[in-house]
Amino acid sequence: MRAHLSDLISTALSRLPGDGQPAPGHLERTRQKSHGDFASNVALLLAKRLGRPPRELATELVAQLPDSPWVARVEIAGPGFINFHLVPAAYQALVPQILHEGRDFGRGRQGGRRILLEFVSANPTGPLHVGHGRGAAYGDAVARILRAAGYAVSCEYYVNDAGRQMDILAISVWMRYLDLCGEQVTLPAKGYRGDYIWDIAAGLHREFGNALQRDSDSVTGSLPADEEQQLDTLIQRARELLGPEYQTVHAAGMEVLVDDIRRDLKEFGVEFDRWFSERSLADSGEVARAAGLLRDNGYLYEKDGAWWFRSTDFGDEKDRVVVRENGQTTYFASDIAYHLDKLERGFDELIDIWGADHHGYIKRVQASLEAMGRDSAAFTVLLVQFAVLYRGREKVSMSTRGGDFVSLRELRQEVGNDAARFFYVLRKCEQHMDFDLDLAKSRSNDNPVYYIQYAHARICSVFRQHAEQSGDPGDLAAADYALLVEPHEMDLLNRLSRFPEVLESAASNREPHQIAYWLQELATDLHTYYNAHQFLVADPRLRAARLGLVEATRRMLASGLELLGVSAPETM
RNA sequence: GCGCCCGUAGCUCAACCGGAUAGAGCAACGGCCUUCUAAGCCGUAGGUUACAGGUUCGAGUCCUGUCGGGCGCACCA
Known part of the structure; x- marks a missing residue:
């Protein structure tokens, strides 16, 4: 619809005397009905360049517009806007189109650019918490939306299975295990102390008995005072005392947690194409190769015994x-090495979704890509701000290390997957978010998820009712949609017509919340229509037209909810 | 101190890469169920878009500064 009008304007522009290809400007939906359906600001934008009054330019442009069966009339308004009023048939034609295309309506052609989307990528040092949940819900929705818009999207979770944090996890597990063996050991303040550590330790004990037990003095005897040094000393001792068995402990913790995270996300409706191991980069020599590239390009130097x-x-x-x-x-x-590897796999664009606390990291990754001779413009980071949990007015405190946090699993169990996903995605990612558990939990009209799902269920109910009454699904294909002339019907059609634009905008701006808002508006239009008019009327032609309209609405509700990973129930 | 993000109705948030009279939901108040699910609908009220300048036909949106909030500033990940 918008594309059609855009073509008309381009044609008119090309017919104007003067320079060849003026900017097409913006073609926007109008805010007020008196301004028609679409408004173009080309004349305003052109006025400055050509040094002529905008309204005069607008008049010339309008004169050059090709005829269109969808355009009822064109007006020039205000400082020089060109307003397009469409005929009702332009909207009525949407119903058979949506019924025919179904879920594909408004979605882009496949074959777009290849995008690698990396998100969540939380360290496997504990269960996912509600902060990770926002990244998961947001990232997955972005992936679904980009795919719907035609891009070839690959989703990846980068597993930090190497490095000091994993060693700290290993000794945390081991010390709990030693405790189970009856050794008197005290876990340092900076170790991981969540209950899940006990579970993993118990698993180890079940499998290995006391085989991994070592004397407590040799483990925790005469530790340094500094907390960080305590950890390093313990890691060192664990490696020495356990020898090859250290890997057993190390892997036990990690595997349990990665499996748990994978299961958690899957239950949340979030799945990845690949779980990429950090350690594999070192093992395969990719890290050394990337460092070599930096060195060869002259961006590495030695100082204080380290390489910078x-x-x-x-x-x-x-x-x-x-x-x-x-x-x-x-x-x-x-x-x-990881980001170099991503580019070498042939992706046109890399998108990373990070927690806002990692923003200081963006520059250096960009810098490394440039230094290796790559274009950092292909690399984008989307920062997700923190979600602060509330129970009513009361703030829920969080701290990962101390094990005092609300896990994603707990959140899902408390409010349900649908509400959790919808709430997460309702705010744009750079907005700080207040997540009200009580509201998300409420099965009342306060809750926007149920509001949308209810619209879908209501339509399903109408069709159930219709089947009972007539026993005939009705021949919607033969309906005369020119009968849809009520203001409420035109509002609903107008809303449906916007979907292609909303999807395109949501995709290019990586803003799932646009889909969420559109869904709420669509649900409002449906509920309003439902209250104002009876669908199952006696006149079979009008009934078929209305049923066609609400069926088209139902499909688009389902289509939009799917983009957010939220279910579309048939009953509630 | 430096850097990034954010300040919009009482609360939580929108506003389509500068457009016309800034919109929803919740909370408040008043109405609508012998009719397809009242998890719904209709109506009323609520604003100097933190503040001060600037850019231009036009600014919530762009620029500068101030104030306020969040987060970073490791040979941790």
Whole structure:
């Protein structure tokens, strides 16, 4: 619809005397009905360039517009807007179109650019919490929306299965295990102390008995005072005392947690095409190769025994360590290799979704890509701000390390998958979010999820009723949609007609909330229509037309909900 | 101190890469169920878009500054 009008304007522009290809400007939906259906600001934009009054230009443009069966009339208004009023048939034609295309209506042709979308990627040091949930719901919705818009999207979870955090997890598990063996050991303050650590330790004990037991003095005897050094010392001792068995403990913790995360996300409706192991990058020599590239390009130097990447050459605040004094590569080194690997796999665009606390990281990753001779413009980071949980007015406190947090699983159990996903996606990602558990939980009219799902269920109910009454599904194909002339019907049709534009905008801006808002508006239009008019009327022609309209609405409700990963129930 | 994000109705948030009279939901108030699900609908009220300048035909949107909130500023991940 919009594309059609856009073509008309382009044609008119090309017929104007003067320079060849003026900017098409914007063709917008009008806010007020008196302004018609669409408004163009081309004349206003052109006025400055050509040094002529906008209204005069608008008049000339309108004179050059080709005829269209969908355009009732064109007016020039205000400072020089060109307003298009469409004929009702332009909207009525949507019903058979949607019934024919179904779920595909408004979606783009496949074959778009290849996008690699990385999200969640939480360290497997504990269960996912509600902060990760927002990233998961947002990322998955973006993936679904981009796919619907025609892009070839691959979703990836980067598993941080290497590095110090995993070692800390390993010793945390081991010390709980030692405790179960009867050793007197105290876990340092900075170890992981959630209940799930006990579970993993118990699993180890079931499998290995006391085989991994070591004397408590040799483990925790005369530890340094500094908390960080305590951890490093414990990691060192664990490696020495356990020898090859250290890997057993290390892997036990990680595997249990990764499996748990995978299951959690799957239950949440979020699935990945690939779980990418950080350690595999080191094992395959990718990290060394990426570092070699930086060195060969002259962006690596040695200082204080460590190797530094000169990221300041690309606008970073300070240079970054890639290889530590002790010879270990940093997390950043793996990340450089990972992003290089992504590009080498042939993706046109990389999108990372990170928690807002990682924003300082963007510059250095961009810098590394540039330094390796890649175009960092292909790399985008979307930052997701934190979600703050409330129970009514009361704020729910959170702290991962202490194990004092609300897990995603708990949230899902408390409010349900549908409400959780919808609430997460209702705000744009850079907005700080207040997540009210009581509201999400409420099965009342306060809850926007049920409002939309109810609209869908209501339509289903109408069809059940219709089947009971006539025993005949009715021949919708033969309906005369020109009979849809009520204002409420035109409002509903207008809303439906916007879907292609909303989807395109949601995709290009990576804004699932646009779909959520459109769904709410569509549900409102449906409920209003439902209250104002009877669908199952005596006149079979009018009945068929109305049933066609609400069936088209039902399909689009289902289509939109699917983009957000929310179910469309037939009864409630 | 430096950097990133955000300040819109009492509350939670929209506003289509600058457009015409800034919109929803909740909360408040008043109405609508012998009719397809009242998890619904209709109506009323609610605003100097944090503040001060600037850019232009036009600013919630862009620029500068101030104030306020969040988050970062590791040889952790």
